[in-house]
Amino acid sequence: MGKDDLSTKKRRKLTTQTSNDAKLLPGDVYKRVVEFEESEAQIRSADKDACLFKKLCQDVRQIFSDVAELKAKGTDEAIEKITAKKIEASLILVALKKLNRLEKVRTRAGRDALHKEKQRVDSTHLLLQNLLYEADHLDKEVTKCLQFKSKDEEIELVPIKDFYRDAPAEISRPDITKTDEHQQQLARLEWELRQRRELAGVCSELVASKERVAAAIAAARSRLDALGPHLKDVLKATKPLQECLALRLDEKRAETQAAALLPPPLFLLYANAGAYSDVLGAKNVTVAISGDEDEARRQEQVTNEESDVVLSNDSDSDLDNIDEDLRDSKKKRHHRTAKISKEEKAEAKKKEVLKMHPLNVHVTVKNSDETSLNLVFSYMIHLKIVVVKFIMNVSKPVTGVSAADVLTGDCVLTELYIGDTGSDSPHPATAYLLNAAGISEPFSHFISEIGKPYIWAQRMCGLDFMTIVSGENKSNMNIQPCQSLSVTSVENFIFTLKKRLKARVELMKELQDLESGKIVPSKGFSCSLKLSGSLTQWQSITWHEYSQAPSTAHFISENLVTEANMLYRAIVTRQSAKLVALVAVCSDYPKKAPLFSLTMHWNGTHNALTNDDIRDIERVINTDWDPSAKVPCTLSSQIMKLLTCLDVLLESMGSPEFPPDKVMLQSVRGRNRMKPYKFLKQGAGVFVQY
């Protein structure tokens, strides 16, 4: 069998090899065998060995199956054959072992080769990484270079067009620069440098000339100053002459000097009131200036320095000024005392805002009977309003409590013009200014301290706030004093005040009489002469007392009587009947008649709201005044009338306590049972209803 041949051949070969090796030393032999087998493994093809291995395995399997067959036969022959087959199988196994070893060697060689290859790849990769890093670094350097900026870029240069036009050719070098941008830049820089140098030269020249002019001015001023003493000497020399001729030139001059320092509104007032005093004579009106002139002078200097700002800006500048002043004063104080308490600071702020001009104008209005009212006008620098304080001078001492009240300055000036109570600032910006200065109280809080800001006072000084309130031009808050307004207001005011003074003196006399129980009606007043009732009390009362009385409710609700009125209580009695009249005299008296509110105590308490008879009497006294009679409705006449009405009412009641002694056509008439309150001068005088 072919198979067997091949296996034998092999076996032989193998045995020969082993026999050769056996002769050598065991170590050497091992080495050599290893070397041999390694070389053999390289020479032999692995694929062929694999085929051989498979074939040998097949052979072994074949032998095993043959043996199994033979064993089953169990014959001797078969035993023999089995022995033969055993040997054959052992040989094949040796060959298999050999193949196995070869395979092992080959595997190791392959692994080594793989390892070597891997190491090579690693080193190459490392190299690559290094190169990439280097490239990146270089890239960064390049961008850094590209972003570099030079100083010259910040300099504002003359535009290129102007540069080529103005610069000389040796600097501009258009042939090079027009093409080379860098050169162009250099040329422009050079041109810039040269120009700047030239300008610096011009500047220093101008400074020098200015100094020269200043020196010239100083020289001129010193000459003028030297002239002053001379003039003073001349003035001094004229003094004896003035005294001799009784001229008041000096005083006038001093006052005019002071007038120049007045703030514009007060100056207007001074000028106009002065003119009226000249025309009407010092007996009627006198004008004077008082206050600290030096302080005024200092202040004027300060304002002159700041005037540019003030003139150019709107009302906000006022605030700025205040703030500045405040800051200044704060700084000054800061040097002296390190710490200032908060209260002091607020106090200083308040003072600053409410600061008045150091100069005041005194206007004194005199009446024919030597009663005079001295008005002191002051100007509030920051609030820009005029406030008035006043002193009343009465010629004769006034007896009577309520009469004296009528002539207090406060009372005389109440509502001199309708609605002008002087209880709040007429300037719309005041509240804002106060707020801005951190003052929480309203302006009216300070009035008792600084004086009253009457609207007529503002108008006399030519300040008209109405126009601001009504006008849309809110931004123009800087009020310029108006000349014509001041002229007309001063005239109007002087005459109104004189009239008011006269009326008040008359009222005072009337009240004096009433307080002593006398009633002197004005001439031409027609009434029955026999009056049975009498005025037993006349005194002034407070608003609280007046408003608490039930009989006055309808006047107060109709707003006919307010707190500004002068209030009195008159008590008229006749036997057991008592009539209490609460009288409200308007500050405009006698233009507006006093209002009577009546309460009668007889047979119960009656007033106009509960009894028609009292209501009728009130109607007669408060409304029935014949305008054609041309008799002014005075307080005394009204009280006279009240007494008459009371008599008529009581006598027409038919009570035996009050026997009728007045002639009445009908004691009661009409469905409303009206009593005859109207007096007709017919015969002895008759009372009729209407």
Added chain:
Amino acid sequence: MLDKMLYNTILSQTLSPCGKYLVAGNIYGQIAVFDLDNIFNPVVELLTSDYNKPKQIHTLESGSQVCSLITTNKFLVVGTVNQISGWDWKAVGHSKLGKPSWTIEIRPQVQFENCDINCLWCSEDEEKLYAGCGDNIIYVFNLEDGRVIHTYEGHSDFVHCVHGNGQQLISSGEDGLVLLWDRRTKKSHNKIVPHSNSKVQRPDIGKWVGAAALDNDWIVCGGGPRLSLWHLRSLDVVTVFDIPDKGIHVSLFHDDCVFAGGVSKQLYQLSYAGDVRVELPVSATTVYSALLATQPRKVLSIAGSSPEIDLCTTFNYRDQVLHFR
């Protein structure tokens, strides 16, 4: 001087036949015309602050009061002093009141004396006009020609009030008498004297009787004496109303109720037994006029010594206040 209108006193009121206008007359000789349509059904868009003021105020004659007002189908009849005038209702709403359509003059006998037309009452058939006057006489006029038909003389002082029912007429006066007249015989056939009745009298206020009204069976009257209900046939006092007034100027019957007002801050509605049904607060110090109408519109209008007129549509509370000023 004060505006005299603050002390305005309204003595009389009447309603136009159409119910549109309320006319009020005051002591200054003025009549005010209020447009009730506008007051009760206002057009909201056209509503002004003076909607409760008169549409017109006409001054008839200054120096004399408008004492009484009454409406006939055609005319507004105004009683002032010495004169009764009639205006066509069409002219009343206009802005200018022209001359009256007719006038009746009453000449008093004595010089200086004037005759107030204190009260007007018109018979149901509108033929006769009864006028209670200041010269103690009740005049009866023919409305067709204005002639005096009769005079009823019996009072010794001026007449406060005249009211009639059927063939009976009642009048009350300052002399404290309440007289009952027969319209057929033209004679006073009965009288009551409240101030002599101890239950009714109030000597401290006076004896005058300011108001009297007649029903089929009852008489209500009051003034200085208390408000009291009398039986018509027996002339006995049946109820003395206990209300805190200081004089009665208005009393009338309506719907089994007595309405009464005067010197008091309330207008009272009382049952015949004397119970107070409603107390209506009023603006006036003294109520001189209470106009009660159910046709053509239901309204109670109360006026007196105040520029304000109180209007009630339900008779139970004050709806609106008009201002005559």
